[in-house]
Each structure stands twice: as C-alpha cells, then as structure tokens.
Amino acid sequence: MFRHLTLSTALALVLAGPLAAQDATATDETATDETPTDDAATGETATGETATEETATGETDAGAATETTDGAATDGGGAPSINDLSMGTPEGAQADGPGAPYVREEFGDWSLRCLRVEEGAEPCTLYQLLLDEDDNPVAEIALFPLPEGSEAVAGANFVAPMETYLPAGLRLTVDSGETLTYPFTFCSQRGFSPLLSSGCLARIGFDQAMVDRFKRGAAAQIVIVPALAPDQQVVLDVSLSGFTAGFDAQSANAPAQ
Template structure:
C-alpha cells in the first residue's frame, strides 16, 4: 500500500520550478495554495516570483511500501504552447538509462527517458496527447516503473480517481 503526501509532492514541484516561491518556511501552516482535492490529486496554485502570473498544477506524491527512499512526484501542468505536460520526479540514485515506464490498468503505455537531475530528484517529462489524457481520465491506476538497481524494476501505483475533475479545473 502507498502513502500519499500532497504537500510534500508540491514542495518537490516547487524545487523544480525555481520561479515559484518556496513554501518550506510555512510548512506547518494551513496551505492556501491548495485550491481543491480531487481523489488523490491536489490542485495547487502559486503566484510566480517576479510576475503576477499564477502557476497551477495537479500534484500527487507516492512512496513505495517498504522503501522510504523511493518516492515519485507526479505533476500535471498546462504547457505554455497549449496542451498538458506530465512531469514525474524520481529520487536521485535511480538507474537513469532504464528510463521511466508507465502502465495504466495493466496496459503498457510506454517509456521515456529522464531529462535532467536537480538536487531533489530526476525529472522525466512528456506532452500528454488526447489518448494519454483519456487513459488517465478513465483509468483506475497508473503504475510508474523506475529502476533503483539495474535488475530491480519497481512499480509505484498512482490512483487516477479524480484526475478528470482536477484536470477540468486546472486554469
């Protein structure tokens, strides 16, 4: 079973989006950045530093059972050119050439490489086409697969309940 931590997920998201202000100093206070919760997805919005533009994202964070150092942060953003981006942040130390695999309800969707690693993790990002959005909207569970060691693929399940409602409210 996985533990979902929405606030931690967004803190990692913020670390990967340096234009957004950090929430770390105010971690114990109620979080006004959460605009809604849809299933296990949190809709988070922050005003970007140096502008009045607001950046919003659907965010979900999951830890692997029995492996507290293995967690993923899944972030859905509106792309600047239109459409949506799926961004997944995996922990440092995973086997990067193995990439990030995705299955939805037992069906292999594909695999992508990691783009870059920062202090808080390694990021993979793909543009979400209509087919992928549909699978996320109608599916039950997305299984993201990473490799902590060369021969050990580990799948981390992300519940998809609430995704369609959250995406519809993503400004």
C-alpha cells in the same frame, strides 16, 4: 573620527605654545595684583564645575537606573508585548505573498497546487506524491496545461530518486494498456519541490489519447530501475481517483496562452 580629533588637538597645542608663554609672562608681571581675584574666580569656577559634574553624574546615574530598570523588566520575564505573541498557523496554511505556493483544492488523491500572483490567473499543477510500500515518499508527478494547437495537450514533470538508473528511463502503464517509456532529462541535488530534496526529472508529454486513458482508468503504474540494483524494478502506483475533476478544474483556471 578619533584620528581627526587627535591631529586637530596636536595642531592646537602647537599653535597655543607661544600664546601660553606670553600669558605666563603676563601673569608673572601682574601676579601680586591679580592673585586674590584669580583665586576667587578660580574658586567659583571650581565650585561651578564641581556642581556641574555632580549634576551630570546624577543625570547619568538616573539614566543608567532607568535603562537597568527597563532591561530588568524585559529580561525578567515581564508581560510580553501583544506583537510578541504567536496565535498559531492552521495546518496547510501558506504564505500570502506573490509567488507563494499553496494547495487550492483537493480532488481525490490529487491536489491542485498553485502559485499566488498579484493579478491574472494563477499557474497551477495537478500533483500527486508517490509512496513506496512502506508509505515513504519516493517520487512525484505534476501535470500542467500546454498551449492549444500543440501535439501534447498536457505536460507532466515526474521526479524520481537520485539513485535511479537513468538509461532505463521510466515506464508508464494505465490499467493493462500499452506501456510507454520516457527518458530522464537531468538530476539535481536541490530538488524540485519542498517534499523532495533532490531527484531526477523526466518531462512527459500527454496527448489527448493519454489524457483520456487517465480519465477512464482505474490505476496507473510507473516503473523505475534502481542504480544500485539494475536487475530490479521499483513499481509505483499512481492513483487516478479524482483525476478527471482535477484536470478539468486545472484546465478551466489555466492562464490564457
């Protein structure tokens, strides 16, 4: 904008040059007759301009005073707007928008975690956070339903620490039954949930027999091997308290396949 105005002004000055010269000549020829009249007009104009400037200055000062007063009221710690007040958020409350995760219900040591959707059944997983002997979060397991007719009736995502020795996989045992080994699929620094910032994922398929073992069992164990100590084992206890009720609730609310 400033460049445009400068060029326009320059052009106006160039074009006005000859006209100014003509006006100057005409003024010299009629100076004697018109001087008093011009002086009077000039005085009136100057007075008018001065008054206008004073009025504008007064308005500007008043506006500045208003702005200063408003700013002082805001910055000076006056009473805040009701929209600025926080009423607090209940513990465990989640966002209500589509795609927001929330805990729908607790079943013993398992929680049914779902994603809000605009319409239809919400996708949910049956979740448990696994802790070490010092109650530090180490891993997590989340079961989800699979379409009917497949060999696996449920799937599970198991997330282990990044420092896990992947070739050893993970070993799962329910009570004192048969031990099954599952491979890890991949690792990610971004993590798979808000509770674990990074980890390695094993995708597990549960047939009906394994689901029944989880329902009847008292406890399960998952064994992983640390990468820095491959001759050692990390044993994680998986509680089965509430599993049956949680799995049945998840199946009842599963989206239609």
